[in-house]
Amino acid sequence: MIFTIDRDALLNQLLIIQKGLPNKTPLPILYAIKFDVYEDYLLMTSSNTDVAIQVMVDDATLKIIKTGHVAIPGRYLIDIMRKITSHHVEFALIEDKLIVIKADRSEFKLRLMDVEDYPEVDFLDLDDPVVLDSQLLKSIIRETNFATASSEKRPILTGVNFKYRDDSLYCVATDSYRLSQKNVKIRTNNTTFDIVVPNKSLDELSKILDGFQEDVDVFINPNKVLFRMNKILFQTRLLEGTYPDTMRIIPTEFPVSIPFNKEDLLAGVERVSLLSPKDRDTNYNIIKLALRADHVVEISSTNSEVGDALEEVIPAGDVIGPIIRIAFSSRYLVEALKSFTSPEVTLHFAGEVKPFVIKGDRDPDLMHLILPVRID
């Protein structure tokens, strides 16, 4: 196996492949990146228990002198490529177990792992894709993934539920204290699907999408989903089990609605949270929100040890409904607000002990819901 390539071209692809390397694995061969060098192109593959990534490299600077298949220790290779400053890099297999990497006046000899040990990665067949706009997919991840559960108590909640039927894609995430929901119309040839994608996989996918503008082809089977972004294949396992029906916890009547300038509300909530006591269950800061009769909103916290904080926020428009007083974890509201692109958001309240809903004036498809805590 011998080839030469431009350092930047290779490094950019290696940084994608890196997201498939395991942090820790009982199967050391997975610390390697598999290189399959064919006559006209090079395939790089990485995989761990969650995801598998394959990138096809056929860059104009790639010159293949001899084909071959090797497993190169991943982190060392990437560290080396990062530190190399010359453009031209040569890879050559010597002695069967050693790869020589030459770049300008640098020469690295890396001990290879046994490529025969690398497990076969079963990428799904590339038939009949669901086609998604990459920027839409990226927004969906940004708007929902943060609301998934981080604890493994209910594993199904550590992923985002993607449900497709009647030309609509319903995306839901919840950790059972708050919920994020994005519904979008899309057209596909596909039949219905209902899958739960692990939040960690979505984090990695989102980073790869940063460098990608075109459409994404999505291939789904009951256990896996494969995202094809041009020459990149990103496959992840799905979470097993039935995602809970979240529709029934969303109130249908909202007697109180208060519109806010998003940044004003965010700044006020963040300041008040500085002194707020922690919720025993979730360790998050609890704050109170009260609509006064004069339609000014008070956000406040009381902490017997430290002190009190009080913030007056003027609504950004007409308030609907009677006075209300509700308490909740400030972190949930902060994270929800940050996910909106809208400059104006409206809080819709169903009652003092019922979940409340946040919507943005420029994000019609997006809804966040937060469960209150009881005030003494």
Add this chain to the structure above:
Amino acid sequence: MIFTIDRDALLNQLLIIQKGLPNKTPLPILYAIKFDVYEDYLLMTSSNTDVAIQVMVDDATLKIIKTGHVAIPGRYLIDIMRKITSHHVEFALIEDKLIVIKADRSEFKLRLMDVEDYPEVDFLDLDDPVVLDSQLLKSIIRETNFATASSEKRPILTGVNFKYRDDSLYCVATDSYRLSQKNVKIRTNNTTFDIVVPNKSLDELSKILDGFQEDVDVFINPNKVLFRMNKILFQTRLLEGTYPDTMRIIPTEFPVSIPFNKEDLLAGVERVSLLSPKDRDTNYNIIKLALRADHVVEISSTNSEVGDALEEVIPAGDVIGPIIRIAFSSRYLVEALKSFTSPEVTLHFAGEVKPFVIKGDRDPDLMHLILPVRID
């Protein structure tokens, strides 16, 4: 106690005072910042086991309505000031145990600590200073402090030794594996001194110096040193004990001298270090440097598990002396090189098992020394 002040003016000073707050202390009162509000100015004080800081605030925006003395929980106060966006802030003592902070539509009530409990901080008398240029002091810290010991095995080595005699200031730091030495001519009225300043204190001092351009007045007694930067007093304890005589370990004869472009050498060393094995004692990467007969320098590492790295570096000028081969911790060389402002550095070798010395063409007062390790 009542006063109003511009938020930015106060926050800037609080960020200096913050460096004197303890991370952890058995004396909870030290988590407070002491405010002494007089008729025309305000003093803020913080202290921990290492340092004590006092800032005098007499900003034009400060309006003192009522004098007083209070101890305000430091981290909460600073968090609040960071998050406030309005310019005008009002502080008012109510009920003896509560301070109210008002800013625009925000209101914070912070529970005070008992100001009577705040220990008396004994700042040195401001007589007979040694006057230092603030930028010189900052460079000295940057060039020496990193070479101090981080372990407490030999406590005296966790500080920088400042020795003054015959119009010269000798600054030395060593962790017994490498050494940094800076000697500068300065004129003062002062008699001689010989002190060791803790590295953590110097780190904090260095950050405060970032925002300061004028001369620094230094006041010294056998146990403490006080740095006065205009309206800031920064006092630190000194390390007890006698600093070792380091002159005797510096070789006097250097048969081999090799000049390098600093950036070229640094890049080569960093690349080779990627594969180098760790030194058992220090956990640092060991690399080899060899001067070949053709006056090309080879930097290399051999790691039986991972592989080998080899880098050729062309000296930046005439090489003096016979071929040589030496091994050492790459981290020491990397840190030493980074402390030079010089674009060209010269390595001076006394022998394969003797310490070698690094000098920079534009840093005449600075010298680094590194102990080699034995090569098998």
